Amino acid sequence: MSRGFVKEEDQEEAPFIPPRAALPAGVNNYVTPVGFQKLKQEKEELEKEWAGREKSSDKDRRIARAVVDGKLSLLNERINSARILDPSEQPPGEVRFGAHVKIRDQKSKKLQEFQIVGVDEANIKDQKIAFVAPIAKAITGKKVGEVAEFKLGAEIRHLDILEISYK
Structure with missing residues (x-):
């Protein structure tokens, strides 16, 4: 039946379903x-x-x-x-998925602590960032004492890796 013959109050719009956190294609x-x-x-x-x-x-x-x-x-x-991926199975001295990391911006001396988690787990209030976030990508593979370069717009920040743990 054509929608032209349906009462206006009977017509339902498709409900909006909020998307889940973005996961890049192929990741x-x-x-x-x-x-x-x-x-x-x-x-x-x-x-x-x-x-x-x-x-x-x-x-x-x-x-x-x-x-x-x-x-x-x-x-x-x-x-x-x-x-x-079980964080306890990651290399303990290197930033990988599941790591709790403490970093310091060399210029501002600002400290940050967070855990690298999956996209559905990420929640900045809980200090959890997605492994696909630019800062997570910048520090992945680094060890305590190393410096990661993190590009933020036109600026390049240098981040000291201070602590890595897998709680």
């Missing part, structure tokens, strides 16, 4: 064991939310289920493509 979806558990927990919560939509009206239920279905689809893609 492995690395996650820590903790990050993988969080993805699985998120899936369980979405499945519960989906099942809990039975009591709402037809239109509301359809829209809510479409959103949850879309989120579950994106989440399942991430779970299925996840490659778990």
